[in-house]
């Protein structure tokens with residue numbers, strides 16, 4: 196089975212070809228990603244209209260490149276998969292329409308992929324991990340703990356009541372004058388910093404519900420920075436290191452709670468896996484923390500390689516291959532969905548500005 200995957204939900208234009216054999220093993224034949232950082236840098240954040248136009252300008256070239264690198268012709272494909280939500284509607288329309296047009300022209304099935312499901316299933320492609328498993332999804336738009344029961348079956352255990360973790364990294368970077376994307380910039384600066392210099396709050400620590408909150412932490416960084424302005428490079432490094440330490444402590448507390456809640460759901464004797472995905476899962480301080488917690492509870496920690504943690508086409512193609520195998524094909528009238536929670540039944544988290 197050969198699936199072309201198209202990703203255009205935010206500020207990365209991506210296309211990839213993934214093969215899945217009869218045993219369910221995946222192989223990435225090509226994975227082409229073009230980031231739009233430069234197009235948005237001037238504005239300090241992703242501008243939806245600029246993003247949509249940039250996708251339109253380069254998607255056809257990227258798809259051709261992905262097919263060429265894979266050594267695959269359009270006629271060899273089994274299906275075309277495109278992320279159709281959640282995300283910025285303009286970009287989603289570009290990717291979905293391109294995918295549908297290719298599917299129509301070649302007479303193969305179209306697969307409408309939930310971008311979050313694609314992140315959630317990546318561990319199957321990279322590590323051969325099969326559900327059930329616990330998943331921490333930490334990206335620019337989402338911060339969720341999920342119990343992955345199977346394809347299309349997710350139990351959302353926790354979400355953020357305000358900012359996503361990647362958003363908190365990006366806003367912290369911006370207020371400290373660091374370049375976009377903020378996460379890697381904060382991580383780089385933190386390498387030379389003292390994580391104990393600033394005593395920042397540990398949001399939600401000890402709370403009984405496992406939800407996240409990062410808006411207050413970001414504001415605390417702003418106040419700490421204002422107190423000692425103008426900032427030296429060392430001040431910025433110490434603020435970044437202290438921010439990362441607070442994030443790690445907060446996430447660790449939330450993850451421990453979630454692991455305790457899924458212990459009874461893990462079948463006796465079955466492998467216990469804890470998977471992290473999304474751009475922030477690339478953060479080494481966070482990874483080290485998560486490996487430690489997984490170990491505490493006898494869970495194996497898995498995180499896709501860095502280039503598959505951030506948005507890419509291979510994860511879309513793989514989710515497509517998994518869904519095609521399960522017979523879950525979509526029509527050419529499949530809508531794009533800017534909001535598309537993986538677990539529509541999940542109760543709303545109490546708090547202001549709740550995200551799905």
Ligand code: KG4
Nearest residue numbers: 334335336361378379473474475478505506
């Ligand atoms: O999954 P992703 O590529 O895109 C979506 O948001 O769906 O995640 C991007 C986010 C950005 O907020 C970026 O700053 C953050 O992931 N990020 C990181 C790191 N690399 C990317 N945050 C912390 N440390 C990193 N090394």
Ligand code: ZN
Nearest residue numbers: 334473505506
């Ligand atoms: Zn993503």
